[in-house]
Amino acid sequence: MELDRLDRDIIGALIEDARATYAEIGQRVGLSASAVKRRVDRLRETGAITGFTARVQPAALGWTTEAYVELFCAGKTSPAEIGVAIARHPEVVSACTITGEADALLHIRATDVRHVERVIERLAAEPFVVRTKSSVVLSRLIDAPPALARNESASSA
Amino acid sequence: MELDRLDRDIIGALIEDARATYAEIGQRVGLSASAVKRRVDRLRETGAITGFTARVQPAALGWTTEAYVELFCAGKTSPAEIGVAIARHPEVVSACTITGEADALLHIRATDVRHVERVIERLAAEPFVVRTKSSVVLSRLIDAPPALARNESASSA
DNA sequence: TATGAAAGAACCTGGCC
DNA sequence: GGCCAGGTTCTTTCATA
Numbered sequence: 001m002e003l004d005r006l007d008r009d010i011i012g013a014l015i016e017d018a019r020a021t022y023a024e025i026g027q028r029v030g031l032s033a034s035a036v037k038r039r040v041d042r043l044r045e046t047g048a049i050t051g052f053t054a055r056v057q058p059a060a061l062g063w064t065t066e067a068y069v070e071l072f073c074a075g076k077t078s079p080a081e082i083g084v085a086i087a088r089h090p091e092v093v094s095a096c097t098i099t100g101e102a103d104a105l106l107h108i109r110a111t112d113v114r115h116v117e118r119v120i121e122r123l124a125a126e127p128f129v130v131r132t133k134s135s136v137v138l139s140r141l142i143d144a145p146p147a148l149a150r151n152e153s154a155s156s157a
Numbered sequence: 158m159e160l161d162r163l164d165r166d167i168i169g170a171l172i173e174d175a176r177a178t179y180a181e182i183g184q185r186v187g188l189s190a191s192a193v194k195r196r197v198d199r200l201r202e203t204g205a206i207t208g209f210t211a212r213v214q215p216a217a218l219g220w221t222t223e224a225y226v227e228l229f230c231a232g233k234t235s236p237a238e239i240g241v242a243i244a245r246h247p248e249v250v251s252a253c254t255i256t257g258e259a260d261a262l263l264h265i266r267a268t269d270v271r272h273v274e275r276v277i278e279r280l281a282a283e284p285f286v287v288r289t290k291s292s293v294v295l296s297r298l299i300d301a302p303p304a305l306a307r308n309e310s311a312s313s314a
Numbered sequence: 315t316a317t318g319a320a321a322g323a324a325c326c327t328g329g330c331c
Numbered sequence: 332g333g334c335c336a337g338g339t340t341c342t343t344t345c346a347t348a
Contacts, residue, residue: 003218011218014211018175021325035332037327048217053210053302054171056214060160060205061168067254068262083298095299096224105225105292135255135262141240142252178340189318196316292348317347325340331333 006031010039011016011049018052063109064138067116070102070121072131077103085126091119102133158203163188167196168206172302175209196294212302220266224273226280227259229288234260242283248276259290 003011009029014019022033024038029036043049058064069100079097082104086092094107106123110116116136124132160168166186170177179197186193200206215223224296230239236254239261244247251264263280267273273293280288 001217008218011211011213016208016210016214018209018211023325032333033325034327034334038332044237046217047214049211050214051173051212051302052175053173053212054168054175054206055208055210056172057207058167060158060203061165066253079296079298087299092299093301095294096223096297099295100290100292102292133257134255135259136305138254139236139257140253141236141261142244142249144250180340191319191342192317219333225334315348319345319347321342321344323340323342325338327338328336329333 001048003043003048007039007043007048010036011043014040014049014052058109062111064108065112065119066140067110067115067134067136069107069108069120070133071104071106071123071129072101072133073103074128074130077128079104081128085128086123089119089122091115110140158205160200160205164196164200164205167193168200171197171206171209215266219268222267222269222273223269223297224265224277224291224293226262226263226265226277227290228261228263228280228286229258229290230260231285231287234285236261238285242285243280246276246279 006029010025010031013025013028022036022049025031025040026033026036031039040049058066071082082097083095086095086106088102089108091104091108091110093109095104097104108116110119113136116134120132120134123129160238162211163184163186167182170182170185179193182188183190183193188196197206201208228239239254240252243252243261243263246265248265248267249263250266252261263272265276267276270293273291277289277291282285
């Protein structure tokens, strides 16, 4: 589906503040409130916008430690198999298969370093996992609210 | 600051749907709409909730490729220095310093593999960057809306 | 200190042009 | 896409425990 300038601007506004009123968004992009609502409804129907979520300071909820874990898997392990298995570990907040030596890269959040250790042990115990290699996060530099609205500036750079 | 059961439930509801009405949230957590609003206001003031954002399908906006880039930096490069420098690259959606061989791990989103290549070149051109090592994402397995509401289940595992 | 109820203002939503 | 009207939600105030 095709997104025009207005759609991108509306998405940008909603990424910045998902609870902004249609009138506020409309003022910003140059549209009436009802026109904005119609577009937002359409963007949700087509799947461009998948939902709205609160941005939370993980530390405030007790998740003070994060780590990245590389998974080295047995010969013919499928991505689907990995996905199903790691979905059972609630500490895994993000995961993907990647090119390079490792097969998958996992991002985990835990309450402390000991907790990280337990999670890695649990992951390593998965039958298809041959080896893991992990890095604990020292300090977070960037955690962007997906700034996907600056498509032009990015591709013209 | 201290968060009780109700605060966690409210945050959980807002993570699932940031545009839920206070009445809806109240029904779910067992509180009146006005009580929910007061708590949400307080959670925002104290910084537990940092904002509300739209969840977007990056591909719908043209960001079809993502990669992770490890940065190996010159002797005494400070995290702050790295942070300032990479913030100038809009394709970097997340970044942190880490333990292990590399100094920093960056998550980047781009329009295609060629774009990834250009971003890596630009990053490698930063004066403090000695070497980079990158992995292109093959398939995303998990991209959790920070499921930070299941604190108990996680720490009791 | 925190809650529920209530009222006016603001906002959403759908129909119509 | 804009305008409008009826219904809903927000926000503040007040009384209460």
